[in-house]
Amino acid sequence: MLPAAVSLSRDTGTVAPELLDDSWTAHPVQKIHVQSGFSFPYQNVIYESIRNTYFHVPMWFVLLFLFVASVWYSVRYLRDPNPEHDRRASAYAEAGLLFGALGLVTGMVWANYAWGKPWSNDIKQLMTAVALLIYMAYFILRRSFDEYEKGARLAAVYNVFAFASLIPLLYIVPRMFASLHPGATGNPAFGSQDLDNTMRAVFYPAIIGWTLLGFWIAELRIRYQRLYDKAIGLEG
Amino acid sequence: MKFFMVRIFSMIVLLLAISLPAAFAEGNRDFMRETGKINVVVAVILVIFLGIVWYLVRLERQLTKLEHLTKDDA
Numbered sequence: 001m002l003p004a005a006v007s008l009s010r011d012t013g014t015v016a017p018e019l020l021d022d023s024w025t026a027h028p029v030q031k032i033h034v035q036s037g038f039s040f041p042y043q044n045v046i047y048e049s050i051r052n053t054y055f056h057v058p059m060w061f062v063l064l065f066l067f068v069a070s071v072w073y074s075v076r077y078l079r080d081p082n083p084e085h086d087r088r089a090s091a092y093a094e095a096g097l098l099f100g101a102l103g104l105v106t107g108m109v110w111a112n113y114a115w116g117k118p119w120s121n122d123i124k125q126l127m128t129a130v131a132l133l134i135y136m137a138y139f140i141l142r143r144s145f146d147e148y149e150k151g152a153r154l155a156a157v158y159n160v161f162a163f164a165s166l167i168p169l170l171y172i173v174p175r176m177f178a179s180l181h182p183g184a185t186g187n188p189a190f191g192s193q194d195l196d197n198t199m200r201a202v203f204y205p206a207i208i209g210w211t212l213l214g215f216w217i218a219e220l221r222i223r224y225q226r227l228y229d230k231a232i233g234l235e236g
Numbered sequence: 237m238k239f240f241m242v243r244i245f246s247m248i249v250l251l252l253a254i255s256l257p258a259a260f261a262e263g264n265r266d267f268m269r270e271t272g273k274i275n276v277v278v279a280v281i282l283v284i285f286l287g288i289v290w291y292l293v294r295l296e297r298q299l300t301k302l303e304h305l306t307k308d309d310a
Contacts, residue, residue, distance in 0.1 A: 047272035048271065048272030048273055051274075052277055055277070055284055056280060102283065102284050102287045102288075105283050105287070109283060110280060113269065217291065217292070224295060227302060231305055
């Protein structure tokens, strides 16, 4: 049996006045929709570790920028076999590999506490591991020739293919399958759930900062290699 | 120089020895999960810091070798 109607009426009973004064209903709540200060999206499972967005995610941005620079100089080396181009291509690839490894390890640390285990054969984890292995093979290829020029030329060709496989492995294939990562199955990776405007104010400068750090490290490597090549008599 | 290198490496080993077991101890799960898993962020920053330091120290060692190489030539 259901009631036909429910009526509400003012309480006629006696409530202690001091109790009424203290209750939040005694004062109008103002500006409840206005956000003040710095805030983060507070999501289930992730909680405060959403700040890893400033560290784990920019690693992959830096990796992409460094690998783009690497393939750029590889193409330039193929057009003009100047050892300087080869030095730059290999140094950028090396720094990119460093940031890729850091991205993978930080991802595993985060995954351990967000997904339950460090490696869950997520499509993005697998494809990234494949991409990093492809780039590791680049360095093995470089060092497996006695003749400098032969190794540099083949490595440059290989780098173009490695880059061509990097884009589908990192940006296309993971979006075609179900993934634990945000942004799977065709959605943009950064919905409002994952990144609000206050986070963007930190996230974008963080990308710029990490990128500058990555290129600076690569630049140190290039300068070292330049001196080394000079010392062993490889000019250019 | 060699003494300096030994000091850097022992510092890194010390850092690792102190921080990593605390960060990854399976039996001590609450440490990583307390206060909204904020310590996961600490662990991630630590991994990045140690990774970059490792790379730079490696580069520095190569530079030292190069310095010796060029000194012999001159």
